[in-house]
Each structure stands twice: as C-alpha cells, then as structure tokens.
Amino acid sequence: xxxxxxxxxxxxxxxxVNGEIVFHSNSSLTLIEFLSEAYKNLGISYPKxxxxxxxxKLGFLCAEFALKGTNFLTENNLSKTAIVLSNCASxxxxxxxxxxxxxxxxxxxPSPAVFVYTLPNITIGELAIxxxxxxxxxxxxxxQLDADLLVNYTETLFQRNTKxxxxxxxxxxxxxxxxxxxxxxxxxxxxxxxxxxxxxxTSVTTIYNQTIWTH
Amino acid sequence: MSxxxxxxxxxxxxxxxxxxxxxxxxxxxxxxxxxxxxHLTTRYKDEFLAGEIKLSNADLADLVKxxxxxxxxxxxxxxxAAKEAVINSGIDTNDGLRxxxxxxxxxxxxxKTELYYKELFEKYDHLxxxxxxxxxxxxxxIADYLGNVxxxxxxxxxxxxxxxxxxxxxxxxxxxxxxRVVVGGVDALSKFTFNGFxxxxxxxxxxxxxxxxxxxxxxxxxxxAFLVIEGENALNLRKGKALAEVVGYANANDAYHQTAxxxxxxxxxxxxxxxxxxxxxxxxxxxxxxxxxxxxxNNDLSExxxxxxxxxxxxxxxxxxKAFTGHTLAAAASIEAVISVLSLQNSMIFxxxxxTTPIADMNLIPETQLVNTPLNTILSNSFGFGGNxxxxxxxxx
Amino acid sequence: MDALIxxxxxxxxxxxxxxxxxxxxxxxxxxxFGEGLGLDSIDALELIVLLExxxxxxxxxxxxxxxxxxxxxxxxxYIKSQGKS
Numbered sequence: 200x201x202x203x204x205x206x207x208x209x210x211x212x213x214x215x216v217n218g219e220i221v222f223h224s225n226s227s228l229t230l231i232e233f234l235s236e237a238y239k240n241l242g243i244s245y246p247k248x249x250x251x252x253x254x255x256k257l258g259f260l261c262a263e264f265a266l267k268g269t270n271f272l273t274e275n276n277l278s279k280t281a282i283v284l285s286n287c288a289s290x291x292x293x294x295x296x297x298x299x300x301x302x303x304x305x306x307x308x309p310s311p312a313v314f315v316y317t318l319p320n321i322t323i324g325e326l327a328i329x330x331x332x333x334x335x336x337x338x339x340x341x342x343q344l345d346a347d348l349l350v351n352y353t354e355t356l357f358q359r360n361t362k363x364x365x366x367x368x369x370x371x372x373x374x375x376x377x378x379x380x381x382x383x384x385x386x387x388x389x390x391x392x393x394x395x396x397x398x399x400x401t402s403v404t405t406i407y408n409q410t411i412w413t414h
Numbered sequence: 415m416s417x418x419x420x421x422x423x424x425x426x427x428x429x430x431x432x433x434x435x436x437x438x439x440x441x442x443x444x445x446x447x448x449x450x451x452x453h454l455t456t457r458y459k460d461e462f463l464a465g466e467i468k469l470s471n472a473d474l475a476d477l478v479k480x481x482x483x484x485x486x487x488x489x490x491x492x493x494x495a496a497k498e499a500v501i502n503s504g505i506d507t508n509d510g511l512r513x514x515x516x517x518x519x520x521x522x523x524x525x526k527t528e529l530y531y532k533e534l535f536e537k538y539d540h541l542x543x544x545x546x547x548x549x550x551x552x553x554x555x556i557a558d559y560l561g562n563v564x565x566x567x568x569x570x571x572x573x574x575x576x577x578x579x580x581x582x583x584x585x586x587x588x589x590x591x592x593x594r595v596v597v598g599g600v601d602a603l604s605k606f607t608f609n610g611f612x613x614x615x616x617x618x619x620x621x622x623x624x625x626x627x628x629x630x631x632x633x634x635x636x637x638x639a640f641l642v643i644e645g646e647n648a649l650n651l652r653k654g655k656a657l658a659e660v661v662g663y664a665n666a667n668d669a670y671h672q673t674a675x676x677x678x679x680x681x682x683x684x685x686x687x688x689x690x691x692x693x694x695x696x697x698x699x700x701x702x703x704x705x706x707x708x709x710x711x712n713n714d715l716s717e718x719x720x721x722x723x724x725x726x727x728x729x730x731x732x733x734x735x736k737a738f739t740g741h742t743l744a745a746a747a748s749i750e751a752v753i754s755v756l757s758l759q760n761s762m763i764f765x766x767x768x769x770t771t772p773i774a775d776m777n778l779i780p781e782t783q784l785v786n787t788p789l790n791t792i793l794s795n796s797f798g799f800g801g802n803x804x805x806x807x808x809x810x811x
Numbered sequence: 812m813d814a815l816i817x818x819x820x821x822x823x824x825x826x827x828x829x830x831x832x833x834x835x836x837x838x839x840x841x842x843x844f845g846e847g848l849g850l851d852s853i854d855a856l857e858l859i860v861l862l863e864x865x866x867x868x869x870x871x872x873x874x875x876x877x878x879x880x881x882x883x884x885x886x887x888x889y890i891k892s893q894g895k896s
Binding site for chain 1: 520528550567568569570571572578582585586589591605606609610611612613614615664665666667668669670671672673680681684688692798799800801802
C-alpha cells in the first residue's frame with residue numbers, strides 16, 4: 200500500500216507544509232523576491248539555487264519544504280525514488296526570456312544559462328542533482344493538476360522498482376505561480392507515520408485543498 | 415501476468431523522407447537528410463546544416479488536407495506521422511476498444527509563436543497563435559485527426575521524451591487502462607532551438623560525426639514519429655499482425671548536471687541495466703544498439719562509458735542514426751524506435767555515417783556500412799537534458 | 812591589470828548569479844572551475860558571453876575557454892592581450 204508522508208504547497212506568496220502556513224511574505228513582493236525570501240527562511244546554503252530559473256527555484260523550494268524534518272532522504276534508497284512533476288505552461292516563463300534575448304538584433308546575447316531552463320523537466324533534474332535521486336522521472340503537461348494521472352502513474356511505478364516518490368505540480372506563468380509537492384511511499388509498514396494512509400485521487404485532492412490561505 | 419505489448423504500426427516524417435517507405439529507402443542507401451537550411455528563417459541559415467523536412471508549411475497543409483489557420487508545422491507533421499502509423503497498423507478507432515494518444519514535444523508551437531512574437535507581446539496582436547503554442551496542442555490535434563480517442567496526455571522530458579511516451583503507453587496497456595496507444599514525439603525546427611543550442615556551443619558546422627574522436631557537436635533536425643502499440647489481447651481480437659514486441663524499458667536520472675551527462679554515464683548505465691533486467695535478456699543477447707549518439711563530445715563519451723560498463727568487452731554491433739536525421743529532440747526516440755523496427759524487419763543495421771576515428775581509449779567502432787544480418791533484439795537509447803535517461807528493448811515478433 | 816581584475820569580479824558575480832559570493836572572496840589566482848568558485852560547463856559558456864558582451868571578444872571554440880578561464884588573472888591577461896581592456 201502507498202501513503203502520503205508529507206506535502207508542501209506554495210502560492211499567494213505563502214508556503215504551507217502539511218496544511219499549515221509556515222512562511223509568508225509581503226504580498227507585494229515579485230515572484231523572484233518572494234522566492235529569495237523563502238530561500239532565506241529555509242536556512243540552507245545551496246549556491247546553485249541562485250542560478251536556477253523561477254520555475255526551478257519554486258519547485259526546489261517546495262520540495263525542500265516538503266522534505267524538511269522528514270527522514271525521506273535518509274531512510275530511503277534514492278535510486279528507487281521517482282520524481283513525477285507536471286504543469287500547464289511547460290517552461291513558458293523562461294522561453295520568453297530566451298526569446299527576448301534573440302529577438303533584438305542590436306542587443307543579441309542569448310544566454311546558455313537561460314536556454315538550459317527552457318525545458319520543464321530541468322526542475323526534476325535540479326531536485327535529482329541536489330539529493331542524488333536517480334530513480335525514474337517524468338514530466339507531464341496537463342491543463343490543470345490532474346490528481347488521477349499523477350496517482351495512477353506513481354502507482355504504476357510502485358509496481359516495479361520504485362519505492363518512494365516526489366510528486367506534484369510546479370507552474371510559473373507571468374505573475375501566476377503555484378507549486379504543490381507531496382512525498383509518497385510504498386510500504387508494508389502500516390504503522391508508518393503519514394499524513395494520509397492512502398494514495399488516491401481523493402487523498403491528493405484533499406491535501407491540495409487543505410491549506411487555508413490568509414489572503 | 416500482464417499482457418505482452420506489440421508494435422503494430424509505424425509512421426514517420428523527417429529529413430530522410432515524408433513517410434516510412436521513403437525513410438527506409440534513404441536509410442538503406444546511406445543517404446543523409448541533413449543539408450543546407452531551406453525552410454527555416456534564421457540568422458544561422460548559411461552557418462549551420464540541419465535535418466529539415468523537405469516540405470513547406472503549405473505543402474504540409476495540403477497533405478493534411480486541413481487549412482485551419484490554427485495549425486502549425488509541429489501539428490502538421492505530428493498528424494501525418496500518427497495517421498500513417500494508424501493506417502499501417504490497420505486498427506479502427508471506432509471499434510469500441512480503448513485507444514490512447516501519448517505524445518511528446520519540447521518546442522511545441524514555438525516555430526509559429528516566434529514569427530508573431532513582437533506583435534503578441536508588444537501589440538497583443540495574433541493572440542490566436544498562443545492557443546497553438548502549448549505542448550499539449552499537437553497531441554490534441556492528433557487525437558482529433560484520428561477520431562474517437564479515449565485518452566490523451568503529453569510528456570516533456572527533453573530528448574528522451576518519446577521513449578518515455580512509449581514506456582507510458584506500454585504500462586497503460588499492461589495495467590489494463592488502454593487496449594492500444596499511438597505513442598511518439600514531435601519537434602519542428604525553430605529559431606528558438608537554433609539560437610539556444612548555439613549558445614551551448616554544441617552544434618557542428620559540418621555533418622555530425624557520432625562516436626568519432628573529432629566530433630564537434632550535433633546537427634539539429636525536425637521530425638515526427640509515431641508507433642501504434644497494442645496489447646496482445648486487442649491484437650488477437652482483431653487478428654492483427656505484430657511488427658515487433660516491446661520487451662524492456664527503463665528510465666533513470668543521471669543526477670549530475672542540468673544538461674551535461676556524467677563522465678561515467680551513470681544514469682545511462684542504470685537505464686540500460688534496468689531495461690535488460692525487465693526483458694529477461696542478458697547483455698550478450700542484444701544483437702544491435704541504436705545509440706543516442708548525438709555527436710557532441712560529452713554525450714558520445716558518456717554513452718561509450720555506459721556501454722562498456724554494461725557490455726564489457728563484448729559490445730554488440732552499434733550505430734547512431736542521427737547523422738541521417740539530425741537530432742530531432744522530442745521525436746528522436748520514436749524516430750529511432752521506427753528505425754529499430756525497420757532494422758528487425760529487414761535484417762539490416764543502418765550505418766553510423768561520417769565516422770572515421772574511434773574515440774581515444776574507448777576502442778568502440780560503430781558500423782559504418784549497411785550490414786545485412788539477422789536481428790532478433792535491439793536496444794535503443796535516448797538521453798535528455800535534465801538527466802533523463804531512457805532505454806528501450808525491441809524484439810522481433 | 813588590478814583594476815581590470817576588480818571589474819571582472821563584479822561582472823562575473825553578476826553574469827553567473829553568484830549571489831552568495833563577495834568580490835573580496837575571489838582570489839585572482841585561484842582556479843575558477845572545480846574547487847574555488849565551483850563553476851561548471853554552463854558557467855564557462857556564460858563567461859564566453861561575458862567576453863563578447865563587455866569586451867567584444869568572440870570565442871568560437873569552447874575548448875579555448877579552458878586556458879583563458881583558469882583564473883581571474885589569466886582571464887584579465889587574455890583580455891589585455893586582445894587589446895580590449
């Protein structure tokens with residue numbers, strides 16, 4: 200059976216972990232400013248963070264908040280940990296930045312460090328690099344959070360080599376952004392502490408709607 | 415015991431042909447499709463070569479028989495290749511069985527969006543173009559074009575995308591969620607892609623030379639390729655014919671760098687090893703490897719290391735077919751899946767063009783001429799940015 | 812030369828988003844890659860963009876970066892040698 204052991208949700212310049220808001224910044228901050236504040240709040244030092252595009256920063260932070268205080272990384276075999284993410288806009292935000300840099304003939308300096316982020320699955324790569332997670336990974340493009348798809352796909356992975364997974368949604372499109380990431384384990388141990396004893400469309404939808412945002 | 419999954423239909427359009435039979439002809443005559451840029455408008459027109467599809471957008475619209483202005487090059491070629499695969503398989507999407515479409519793309523509608531970019535974001539004109547920009551758009555177009563499709567999804571994991579679409583299709587059939595799936599990938603060329611890969615300095619100005627000591631980089635290509643995969647139950651029900659069986663697949667993350675592969679090919683080794691384990695085959699039972707082999711210094715070295723890690727001193731015959739088609743990104747794995755099935759069907763290994771000198775200390779020499787030899791099993795590798803490594807194993811049906 | 816090195820420090824920190832690095836922490840003779848600043852292959856490409864953007868120097872072969880970008884000092888010496896400082 201599979202359970203959900205922890206989750207984090209970021210939107211409206213707020214970070215919620217397991218349904219409780221743990222960090223919020225002034226709502227007038229831009230996405231980049233907010234991400235920088237949330238990074239400071241996390242209290243870690245990971246210089247690569249500053250090189251990431253907004254989507255990777257958002258996904259990275261959401262995963263860090265979900266992982267914080269759990270034993271997920273230490274007690275699991277990370278070669279059997281999958282990462283399954285999804286969104287609607289693919290990498291649109293960074294695509295725009297790259298497009299701007301090649302559009303102006305008089306100021307033509309496309310940046311390799313920007314271009315590498317014009318793929319949505321680089322967010323998965325950043326999580327994999329940070330924690331040396333080498334299991335299966337997939338990135339789906341869906342119109343909205345498709346709990347059914349994510350649950351079905353993760354369950355399918357659990358039927359072979361995968362034992363644990365980091366699953367969710369990471370979307371950035373101009374001013375709109377949202378990340379929602381949960382940790383799930385396929386375990387025989389029914390006493391294992393978890394937020395939800397089951398992984399299914401209902402449990403995912405429930406935790407997705409759990410947080411009461413303050414504005 | 416879950417049911418077996420067979421490939422029953424092939425469709426592809428790329429620089430080496432507008433359909434499977436034209437592609438087979440080019441492959442068997444060692445004729446590359448990479449040449450001067452004719453259709454794409456770019457500052458690099460005279461600087462780089464590319465594997466362009468030899469048809470204009472107007473030609474493609476004629477072939478698709480749809481002049482809907484919302485369609486773009488990506489959708490046209492996806493629709494054509496998917497339709498060819500469906501016709502080739504003989505399936506009827508109206509027969510009551512459950513059909514899925516799982517496609518992959520990285521640049522999506524960018525080729526069209528960039529033409530109107532200034533108008534879009536400065537004058538808010540041509541906003542209808544944005545409707546076709548999304549990665550999901552070409553998948554929806556395919557589904558509409560084929561008709562009566564029960565399930566549609568889009569995967570975007572860079573250059574291994576189509577391999578992951580094939581894997582997902584197989585799994586959904588094995589788990590009884592679908593009876594058959596049209597799987598594959600598509601990426602049309604765009605300025606966006608050219609300018610981006612150029613910043614990474616991994617484009618060769620001449621023909622790419624996969625696995626050559628003096629390789630300088632890749633040639634970009636554009637393509638769409640789709641395969642119909644069917645569960646054995648559905649296939650038996652309609653008394654259809656299998657072209658090949660998908661016996662192994664695996665995906666792993668290299669966890670090394672956003673774009674570069676690890677020097678020792680860690681993720682690739684994991685993917686190949688897992689795919690072999692799933693197939694129940696031992697390394698010596700693989701008859702041929704269709705390599706990812708992009709021609710970049712980094713990929714080919716890393717893939718060579720992984721190949722040696724898995725196969726030791728008994729590396730099977732191998733080649734990269736990217737010197738025919740160019741690197742077609744999200745379509746690459748499905749293009750190479752179609753080529754692998756053609757190899758199985760025709761007992762032919764298609765050559766690794768432009769190779770002369772083996773990579774120092776690797777001692778790995780690809781097939782440089784067409785080889786006629788019976789083939790029973792083929793391993794096909796596809797690795798993408800973001801550390802995404804996939805391997806597929808096909809078996810003669 | 813020292814003025815150029817100081818200028819380069821600021822430009823590198825900005826171009827490579829080295830938000831947690833202060834200019835005075837960069838030793839002009841320490842290796843830029845591997846240890847030291849921990850730069851990677853994408854950073855090397857960004858340094859090539861930096862040379863073009865700020866100094867009008869075009870590098871065609873990324874392999875040339877290996878010698879030019881050994882340290883801040885070798886980078887400054889290269890810019891001088893191109894008569895572009």
